[in-house]
Amino acid sequence: MADTEFRADADAPDLSLIICTLNEGVAIRGVIEEISDTLRGISHEIIVVDDNSADNTADEVMAVAAQRPNVRLHVRVGERGLSSAAIKGWDIAHGRYLGVMDGDGQHDPHAIRALAEMIMQGDKDLVCVSRYLGTTETGLSGIRDLGSKAATYATGLVLKVPLSDPMSGCFLMTRDYYLSARPKLTGIGFKILLDIAASAPKKPRFGEVKAALRQRQGGQSKLDLRVVADLGALLIEKATKGVLPARFVLFAGVGVTGVFVYAAVLIACHYLLKSSHGAPIYRYQYRLDDIISYSLAIWISMTWNFFLNNILTFRDKRLKGWRVFQALLGFYVACSLGALLSLALSMFMKDHLHIHWLVAGVSAALISSIWNYYGAKLLSWRDKK
Structure with missing residues (x-):
């Protein structure tokens, strides 16, 4: 389906949800169908931004799109990275509210619906899924959980908003809040929430919903030492206010x-x-x-x-x-x-x-x-x- 630029008209959906994929062919069809069904009653579109996957991801998305006209596919060639993919999706989205989720099934659709209902009340700029509200399980293994908590502490030193889980990969925001942050976004790495929250010129009105990560339905974790390096570089850029990109x-x-x-x-x-x-x-x-x-x-x-x-x-x-x-x-x-x-x-x-x-x-x-x-x-x- 052809992508078009944003249009603020009566036909625009309330919510545009971006799913960034790389070799998620095993899971992506089920993920799209589950989130679509869970968001029933909320005007929404789903945009899958795929980094030219080597598997059947694009075919699976197009098969779903043939049955669901609110599903779009955008394939990037020669570009990689979740953050830049999310930014591309938001740039071509039509909705008044913009969000992102993973394509491997780890994010709970019911938590995303709760976020949608929260932000559509009109008194929030940014709402996020958090693994660290309360004392229940996060869904992460011991080493990954420890690393995530350490990164969360480090990001707290540079963020303008006291999020309990700035490493979260699932959140929604208003278009105005996104546009305020857009000029300073780095688009590097995987931690797009950190990039957004540290790039916006003012502290947002924010809310959080507790949800642990579910079992991955397919694909592989993208976490490696390069992701850690990206995070460190991003923190330095934001801490120096862009002096050191x-x-x-x-x-x-x-x-x-x-x-x-x-x-x-x-x-x-x-x-x-x-x-x-x-x-x-x-x-x-x-x-x-x-x-x-x-x-x-x-x-x-x-x-x-x-x-x-x-x-x-x-x-x-x-x-x-x-x-x-x-x-x-x-x-x-x-x-x-x-x-x-x-x-x-x-x-x-x-x-x-x-x-x-x-x-x-x-x-x-x-x-x-x-x-x-x-x-x-x-x-x-x-x-x-």
Whole structure:
């Protein structure tokens, strides 16, 4: 079904519920039918935003849509991530109230109906499902529950609203509240509620409904170390009021690992190539083994950073196949100025400022990282138009 832009007319549904999917073919049909039946009597539409699943997710959604005209499918190609998928869904939604839920069946439809009835009373801007109201079970395993509680505590330090479960993936909000937060949303990672609540300019009138997670009906958990990294980067962006963008924080984190790779290569080359090769250039004592060491360290660490950034920093735009090598060349070009700057600074600090060779190399690499970030965004992982 074709997507259209938002229209504020009499035919628009009250509620637009976004379901973000990636390989949820086993569960998605049952999830849509259950939530549709539970919301009977409430004017609503369901928009499934699918990240080009490799299974039969899209076919299952279209089969349901053939029987339920309030169901729409939007497939994204070359983009990944729950937060950005939810934002896309809300941008094309028609409803006065906007919500999101998972496509694996873990969110209780009855809790979502309770949220809908609560927000439609008109005195709330944001209503959420919470696993931490009261003392009943959360539905999470021990380790995941502990991690979620730790993340909840950390987010409490930067949020404008005291939500009991800012990690919740199921909530509803008014369109006005969404639009107020939209300009500052990062769209990175999976914790979209945190992104919304920390991006809105004012504290919302909010409410919560207690509900534990149900057994997953299909698919696999998307929680991994990359999700944790995304959360940490998002918290830093919001805590610094956008001075340090989340994606730059991730890029810088990758850069730190690249510094260790750089240092390791530099140390290895220093001892393997230690010699008196090379003649003085004018009055400077730049030796050939120094040039080889620094250049090799720059190239290897640059390559390391590219592949790790493709997996972590830009995973929502992750490149595959031949595009990886095309982008790698673009990354080399983008970082070439930074590499030359790093090389020149390394040699200058070592030979003229008499700074230790390792300190000189690492310091120069850090200085050049800012250019590398913006160059990489421009030539390797461009934003889609």
